[in-house]
Amino acid sequence: MSLNDAPVMELRVPALAEYVSVVRLAVLGLCGRLPLSYNEVEDLRLAVGEACASSVQRAEKAGRAASRITVTGELEEGRIVLTICDDVPIPPEAGPSGSLDIDPDFDDESFRISLMQLLVDEVGIGEAAGGGQVVRLVKNCEQGRDAAG
Amino acid sequence: MSLNDAPVMELRVPALAEYVSVVRLAVLGLCGRLPLSYNEVEDLRLAVGEACASSVQRAEKAGRAASRITVTGELEEGRIVLTICDDVPIPPEAGPSGSLDIDPDFDDESFRISLMQLLVDEVGIGEAAGGGQVVRLVKNCEQGRDAAG
Amino acid sequence: MELGIHTEKRGDNIAVVSLSGEVDVYSSPRVRSAMLEQLDGGSRYLVMDLSKVDYLDSSGLGILVAGLKRSRENGGEVFLVNPKPRIQHVLEVTGLHNVFTILKSVDEAVARAERN
Amino acid sequence: MELGIHTEKRGDNIAVVSLSGEVDVYSSPRVRSAMLEQLDGGSRYLVMDLSKVDYLDSSGLGILVAGLKRSRENGGEVFLVNPKPRIQHVLEVTGLHNVFTILKSVDEAVARAERN
Numbered sequence: 001m002s003l004n005d006a007p008v009m010e011l012r013v014p015a016l017a018e019y020v021s022v023v024r025l026a027v028l029g030l031c032g033r034l035p036l037s038y039n040e041v042e043d044l045r046l047a048v049g050e051a052c053a054s055s056v057q058r059a060e061k062a063g064r065a066a067s068r069i070t071v072t073g074e075l076e077e078g079r080i081v082l083t084i085c086d087d088v089p090i091p092p093e094a095g096p097s098g099s100l101d102i103d104p105d106f107d108d109e110s111f112r113i114s115l116m117q118l119l120v121d122e123v124g125i126g127e128a129a130g131g132g133q134v135v136r137l138v139k140n141c142e143q144g145r146d147a148a149g
Numbered sequence: 150m151s152l153n154d155a156p157v158m159e160l161r162v163p164a165l166a167e168y169v170s171v172v173r174l175a176v177l178g179l180c181g182r183l184p185l186s187y188n189e190v191e192d193l194r195l196a197v198g199e200a201c202a203s204s205v206q207r208a209e210k211a212g213r214a215a216s217r218i219t220v221t222g223e224l225e226e227g228r229i230v231l232t233i234c235d236d237v238p239i240p241p242e243a244g245p246s247g248s249l250d251i252d253p254d255f256d257d258e259s260f261r262i263s264l265m266q267l268l269v270d271e272v273g274i275g276e277a278a279g280g281g282q283v284v285r286l287v288k289n290c291e292q293g294r295d296a297a298g
Numbered sequence: 299m300e301l302g303i304h305t306e307k308r309g310d311n312i313a314v315v316s317l318s319g320e321v322d323v324y325s326s327p328r329v330r331s332a333m334l335e336q337l338d339g340g341s342r343y344l345v346m347d348l349s350k351v352d353y354l355d356s357s358g359l360g361i362l363v364a365g366l367k368r369s370r371e372n373g374g375e376v377f378l379v380n381p382k383p384r385i386q387h388v389l390e391v392t393g394l395h396n397v398f399t400i401l402k403s404v405d406e407a408v409a410r411a412e413r414n
Numbered sequence: 415m416e417l418g419i420h421t422e423k424r425g426d427n428i429a430v431v432s433l434s435g436e437v438d439v440y441s442s443p444r445v446r447s448a449m450l451e452q453l454d455g456g457s458r459y460l461v462m463d464l465s466k467v468d469y470l471d472s473s474g475l476g477i478l479v480a481g482l483k484r485s486r487e488n489g490g491e492v493f494l495v496n497p498k499p500r501i502q503h504v505l506e507v508t509g510l511h512n513v514f515t516i517l518k519s520v521d522e523a524v525a526r527a528e529r530n
């Protein structure tokens with residue numbers, strides 16, 4: 001099947017908070033192509049939302065309103081692989097961000113990363129070719145393993 | 150606002166029937182950015198689904214399983230503009246397609262076009278640079294006109 | 299969201315086909331098979347319960363119309379039952395509300411089929 | 415899907431904040447404002463009715479935790495009420511179910527706040 005040659009979904013939206021829901025809905029649609037349970041789908045949607053929120057927050061801080069998030073989705077045997085890539089330079093030291101400002105000590109970026117790790121089977125975070133961030137999320141279908149596969 | 154410089158959504162999926170729902174869901178998300186009523190959103194979703202179905206059906210007939218559909222979305226003052234573009238060559242004579250085969254006389258492509266015209270404010274159909282089809286759909290927000298705009 | 303199809307015979311020549319979720323270019327071939335199975339199996343009357351359908355596109359409409367033609371050829375009819383306002387809107391926009399008999403309940407449709 | 419926020423005072427220092435829909439990176443600043451408004455207005459106890467929340471991300475969790483800290487500094491508390499199983503799951507996965515008092519109903523939470 002030629003589907004494995006290229007991602008089955010490529011989506012680009014502005015790195016703005018109001019577009020994260022577009023990504024979440026598209027991912028919901030993509031999840032319909034695999035035998036994922038409701039909770040597995042919601043875990044993945046939450047994880048992808050966190051990855052996008054990370055892009056949005058860095059774009060805001062860098063004052064880069066024209067930044068974009070590119071999400072690709074691949075369906076492999078019994079699993080779904082998403083990459084969330086942005087074009088926002090990663091700040092040299094990614095310490096506590098304090099964006100909540102009621103609680104400036106709290107590092108919401110690390111909280112986000114732990115949350116992603118709790119929600120999906122694999123999380124990879126790296127630097128994109130263009131200098132932005134790439135997050136790679138893998139979710140296995142537990143149902144797929146038991147049943148048709 | 151720099152958003153008007155580029156589409157706020159670019160989505161590429163395979164030209165296969167099972168991916169049309171990914172497009173519909175992403176469009177649902179995009180509609181959330183405008184003051185569209187439930188019926189306006191559903192009209193646009195149905196129209197975009199028809200445009201994708203047209204691509205899917207031509208790709209099937211041409212035996213081009215690797216074809217892609219590219220959907221772009223732009224938000225303008227009080228309206229949303231979607232383009233649905235494919236890379237499937239348009240057959241020289243686009244007569245009755247008979248895909249339903251119980252009713253071979255029925256031209257479902259023209260039915261689809263009329264349906265799109267009934268559902269949205271503007272429908273434009275043309276040939277893409279690469280030789281495929283481009284459908285342009287415009288939906289105005291009636292609510293937007295009365296209220297905030 | 300996925301399409302659900304439930305079929306039930308009601309007497310010799312009446313079948314109730316209940317659909318739920320989305321009837322679109324991907325799922326509509328299953329609706330076509332379900333309708334053909336009943337029509338070929340001797341049910342001249344098809345009662346299509348649309349009360350749980352959220353989405354119906356031109357491929358679904360085309361299949362309903364094709365089923366209607368086939369059933370009328372056999373002296374039967376296709377009744378559409380209780381579409382949601384959104385689906386009723388699509389039927390009206392396409393003019394198909396004048397082509398189909400649209401009824402409020404499955405029982406009403408079955409009664410109509412039995413009277414014929 | 416959009417976020418809804420409804421706020422209601424219950425006595426001098428108790429406020430019930432009912433959320434519905436999606437609390438995410440886009441909508442959570444509105445939750446933050448609603449909570450701060452009550453905390454700054456003298457409500458030490460916040461009863462957060464989550465029964466209609468379908469989605470809650472880290473920005474929403476962060477705001478709840480920040481609100482909890484603030485209310486405890488004033489000798490108060492934030493109660494979470496009746497989260498859907500999916501939201502309960504997120505609270506458990508993050509360990510925040512041990513940080514918050516999660517109760518079954520708004521009345522139960524208000525009664526707890528009144529007793530304190």
Ligand SMILES: Nc1ncnc2c1ncn2[C@@H]1O[C@H](COP(=O)(O)OP(=O)(O)O)[C@@H](O)[C@H]1O
Pocket residue numbers: 249252255257260356359360361363364392393394397
């Ligand atoms: N396969 C189909 N899919 C969708 N609509 C159809 C189909 N066949 C017919 N229609 C529509 O149903 C209506 C009536 O169809 P039909 O009974 O075939 O009338 P006619 O004989 O005038 O074509 C028309 O509006 C037509 O566009």
Ligand SMILES: Nc1ncnc2c1ncn2[C@@H]1O[C@H](COP(=O)(O)OP(=O)(O)O)[C@@H](O)[C@H]1O
Pocket residue numbers: 100103106108111472475476477479480508509510513
């Ligand atoms: N702003 C926040 N957003 C999300 N989680 C938070 C936030 N602040 C704290 N937490 C989480 O809440 C839990 C308890 O937080 P806290 O009361 O601050 O404990 P500690 O003082 O050990 O950090 C921890 O799991 C922490 O990760």
